[in-house]
Amino acid sequence: MTTLYPGVAPAATVGGPETTLTDEEIRRFVVDSLSALDVDGKRVTIVVPDGTRHAPVAMMAHHIRDALGTRPRNVRVVIALGTHDYMSEPAIAALMGYEPGHFADEYPGWEIHNHDWRRDETFANLGTIGAARIGELTAGRLTDRDMTVLVNRMVVDTDISLVLGPVLPHEVVGISGGNKYFFPGLSGHDVIDMSHWVGALITSYEMIGSVGITPVRQMIDAAAELIPSTKLLLGMIVKPGSDALQFLSFGDTRTSWEACAEVSSQVHVAYVPKAYKRVVSVIPTMYEDMWTGAKGFYKMEPVVADGGELIIYAPHITQVSVMHPGIEEIGYHNRQYFVGQWERFKGHPWGELAHSTHLRGLGDYDPVTGAETNRVTVTLATGIPRDVVERINLTYLDPAEVDLAALAADPDTLVVPNAGELLHRTEAQRLRLPA
Structure with a gap:
């Protein structure tokens, strides 16, 4: 059940803060969730974290591959780098679980891309959120600057944007994950700079671990509303010190994040x-x-x-x-x-x-x-x-x-x-x- 996003369908979940999911529970949850998803003939873009996020991405990506099968028209994977360095082929292979140079053998018909944030042509311009609205979203912390919303074209020129990512306490937004994989994960500089500075004005000391919809979360949610594709999150809570999963959620990027954030606040502190x-x-x-x-x-x-x-x-x-x-x-x-x-x-x-x-x-x-x-x-x-x-x-x-x-x-x-x-x-x- 959602309390932060009234009117948005709650996410499906499995596990909890005291649970360690079995391989079969994980596989079954992914297969059941995605088998019920209408992807026939549609374009699917999967958004994954880079190597600075600890999670069993390869295992989950294989389950997604099996659940989607040949139903989509095409599947692209884009690595949400933010402004981190591009991942090399060996690093991507380790992330996704394939032999270097053999992505197509492991994921037939799929493509994979670094978020090429250095190149302007990577981005689609989704418009501007005015300074007055930014003032409302940030509780008056930032009132004199419009925010231009640029995002990687791959989540615009698609039917479904499926985020696969862990959820953890975060110094800028409170709890990471959800729409944060778009902004700043696939974002142009305006949203990155403005949202990060608002987080800094609040201070990491006060922000990190906040479970609710923080001012920064409000900014990235507002930006994500402009993305026209269907936005979904397969969220993961990774057991500290291991690759095991304690909790999974699937649904809208907002309510699926909300479900994970509540568990993260208990597991990752x-x-x-x-x-x-x-x-x-x-x-x-x-x-x-x-x-x-x-x-x-x-x-x-x-x-x-x-x-x-x-x-x-x-x-x-x-x-x-x-x-x-x-x-x-x-x-x-x-x-x-x-x-x-x-x-x-x-x-x-x-x-x-x-x-x-x-x-x-x-x-x-x-x-x-x-x-x-x-x-x-x-x-x-x-x-x-x-x-x-x-x-x-x-x-x-x-x-x-x-x-x-x-x-x-x-x-x-x-x-x-x-x-x-x-x-x-x-x-x-x-x-x-x-x-």
């Missing part, structure tokens, strides 16, 4: 007894630069004590951002640093400003003295050189000097493996955060 003076986020290799690896900060910020330190331990990361070199120009700063100097920064891509604040966390800025103060110290123990780390306003630590075992033995330190997967909060924050 870890509660610890206190805030720690030091938190060490051990970043998995699936995050290849700080743009993606910053999730090790987003999801741990609530459990770092005031004045404490968060260490991002990732010797494999050697670059700040492959696709967004502008981060090295502006560095990492809190929200107030940019708000207090808006004339200076308003011409910089807002998505980069937002990312900057998300990794720096809460803080303040005095425009009179130019002094920036931050709630916590952010330390990079990565392969990024010291001079770069210090230039971007963070603290450097040689990863060779990090003794994870010794740090884990310190009662004032929390060491988190595979950081970026689970949102962490303290017991005192239970039912209080997000605001």
Whole structure:
């Protein structure tokens, strides 16, 4: 049953927060859901996440293939990169479960594409949402700019857009998934920049894990309404630390997301007894630069004590951002640093400003003295050189000097493996955060 989207058909679901679904339960749910879907002679576009999202995409894609059979006129798969780097053929093969170079053998009649976000001809212009409406959607946070809605043509020039994706706590929108796979997953820069900046104005600390329809969710839902194809979500709740699935939903991208979001809020949040003076986020290799690896900060910020330190331990990361070199120009700063100097920064891509604040966390800025103060110290123990780390306003630590075992033995330190997967909060924050 839906409470957030009255009048929209509720999603079909299987599983729950205390469940681990069997292979047969998963297969049967996908087959039953898609067998009942009218796809005969229709064009189907499947939207999948890239390699920075942990989920059994290959298994689910094979079930979708079997359920659709030869009924559709054609099937295309598009990888929702947002502004992440394009996936290579070996990476796509690993994502979708086929031998490199043999996609057509594994998925007969299908095509697969990276979202080619660098090329203007990739996009369809769906129109503009006016500044007044943006003001309403954002509760007055952004009132002076129209939003042009550009989206990958593949979800416009199709009959059915079927999103396959996991649902997790997210620093910009609250809980990821659903229409977020269109915006920013397949989006032009206007929606990306404006929605991310609104999220930054709220702050990741307050936003991440919000189950309801946040201002950013309202923005992307409004943009998605302009997509003419039928929009469906096969949503997944992945059991932490595994490839197992606990919950699946299928239906409209809004109510299917709503069903998953409620379960995610129970499954993907870890509660610890206190805030720690030091938190060490051990970043998995699936995050290849700080743009993606910053999730090790987003999801741990609530459990770092005031004045404490968060260490991002990732010797494999050697670059700040492959696709967004502008981060090295502006560095990492809190929200107030940019708000207090808006004339200076308003011409910089807002998505980069937002990312900057998300990794720096809460803080303040005095425009009179130019002094920036931050709630916590952010330390990079990565392969990024010291001079770069210090230039971007963070603290450097040689990863060779990090003794994870010794740090884990310190009662004032929390060491988190595979950081970026689970949102962490303290017991005192239970039912209080997000605001």
